[in-house]
Amino acid sequence: MDLVNEILNIVLPPLVFLSLFLLSPLLIFFNLLRRVQGFRNAEDVAGKVVIITGASSGIGEELAYEYARRGARITLVARREDRLRAVAEKSRQLGSPDVVVIYGDVSVVEDCKRFVQETINHFGQLDHLVNNAGIVDLKMFEDYSNISEAAARVMNTNFWGSVHATHFAIPHLKRTNGKIAVVSSIAGWSSPPYLSIYGASKAAMINFYETLRIEIGPEIGITIVTPGLIKTEIVNPELLGAMRGLAFFPAMSAGRCARGIVDGVCRRQRFVTEPSWFGVSFWVKTLCPDLMDMFYRFILSPRPKRD
Ligand SMILES: NC(=O)c1ccc[n+]([C@@H]2O[C@H](COP(=O)([O-])OP(=O)(O)OC[C@H]3O[C@@H](n4cnc5c(N)ncnc54)[C@H](OP(=O)(O)O)[C@@H]3O)[C@@H](O)[C@H]2O)c1
Numbered sequence: 001m002d003l004v005n006e007i008l009n010i011v012l013p014p015l016v017f018l019s020l021f022l023l024s025p026l027l028i029f030f031n032l033l034r035r036v037q038g039f040r041n042a043e044d045v046a047g048k049v050v051i052i053t054g055a056s057s058g059i060g061e062e063l064a065y066e067y068a069r070r071g072a073r074i075t076l077v078a079r080r081e082d083r084l085r086a087v088a089e090k091s092r093q094l095g096s097p098d099v100v101v102i103y104g105d106v107s108v109v110e111d112c113k114r115f116v117q118e119t120i121n122h123f124g125q126l127d128h129l130v131n132n133a134g135i136v137d138l139k140m141f142e143d144y145s146n147i148s149e150a151a152a153r154v155m156n157t158n159f160w161g162s163v164h165a166t167h168f169a170i171p172h173l174k175r176t177n178g179k180i181a182v183v184s185s186i187a188g189w190s191s192p193p194y195l196s197i198y199g200a201s202k203a204a205m206i207n208f209y210e211t212l213r214i215e216i217g218p219e220i221g222i223t224i225v226t227p228g229l230i231k232t233e234i235v236n237p238e239l240l241g242a243m244r245g246l247a248f249f250p251a252m253s254a255g256r257c258a259r260g261i262v263d264g265v266c267r268r269q270r271f272v273t274e275p276s277w278f279g280v281s282f283w284v285k286t287l288c289p290d291l292m293d294m295f296y297r298f299i300l301s302p303r304p305k306r307d
């Protein structure tokens with residue numbers, strides 16, 4: 001068996017590389033075809049039922065307005081009651097026929113079960129689940145004093161919050177051939193400093209939903225969203241102070257980002273990156289990882305010297 005592996009070690013990489021190279025025009029063609037097909041068969045969400053988590057501010061709030069303009073019926077989930085009520089009111093004004101507000105914490109399993117169940121009780125169906133709720137934890141890894149507490153908080157919200165809601169929603173989404181959108185981050189593939197735990201939670205999301213797409217892909221559409229820099233409460237002075245280079249990046253408005261997300265979900269895109277030019281970081285990271293490291297270490301967040 002070892003001999004077989006030795007032979008494969010030598011023969012397989014060049015063979016696969018050459019085949020992919022020769023097949024690349026065909027692969028690109030099929031990819032384009034799928035994009036065009038997605039564009040032409042884009043879902044009309046008027047009257048459809050959508051759950052949006054983290055809808056009280058930022059991208060989630062704008063997602064609510066975007067779905068509302070398209071006539072969807074919406075369940076809004078978050079912890080801040082006053083903010084959520086205001087978002088619900090504006091969503092109704094923008095054209096949503098029915099908006100339900102559910103206060104809940106996605107890091108609590110029972111809450112995830114409850115907001116899915118209450119949505120079904122009220123609307124009788126579920127078409128889209130948008131896992132958007134998320135928190136950032138900004139720290140150099142060495143500076144954590146209570147690592148278990150910090151890591152659990154971020155993972156329980158970003159990763160487990162999405163996984164649990166997804167678990168309870170799947171039986172209902174299967175009935176409608178529905179869709180799941182999940183808001184990860186480019187930090188999920190590009191490893192920026194100060195965001196080790198956050199980036200790990202976002203990477204876990206990407207991997208989990210890629211696996212889920214293979215398991216239930218044909219029945220339920222899965223779109224993984226990887227935003228770059230979006231103007232929301234997450235991008236606060238603390239973040240800009242740590243990653244000083246960020247200030248030079250043009251942040252996209254949350255409204256424009258939300259439009260891109262809903263378009264991508266309705267077109268059954270596998271990935272949506274907003275703004276899309278941030279996608280080049282994927283190629284840089286894959287093809288020249290050292291360059292990516294240098295960019296983060298020296299340009300984006302030069303570490304202050306300590307004595
Ligand atoms: N802004 C960016 O540049 C950027 C870049 C990449 C990825 N993202 C991702 O985009 C998503 C939305 O973030 P944002 O930028 O729009 O920031 P934001 O304005 O802070 O929104 C975060 C939302 O998540 C909700 N949330 C947080 N913890 C929750 C919990 N335990 N249970 C329920 N809801 C919770 C918040 O509502 P309550 O506090 O009321 O619960 C809020 O509505 C996040 O997943 C974030 O990681 C943002």
Ligand SMILES: *[C@@H]1O[C@H](CO)[C@@H](O)[C@H](O)[C@H]1NC(C)=O
Pocket residue numbers: 146148149
């Ligand atoms: C860390 O935080 C958790 C939860 O708040 C607590 O139970 C634990 O005792 C803390 N550990 C240390 C070492 O402070």
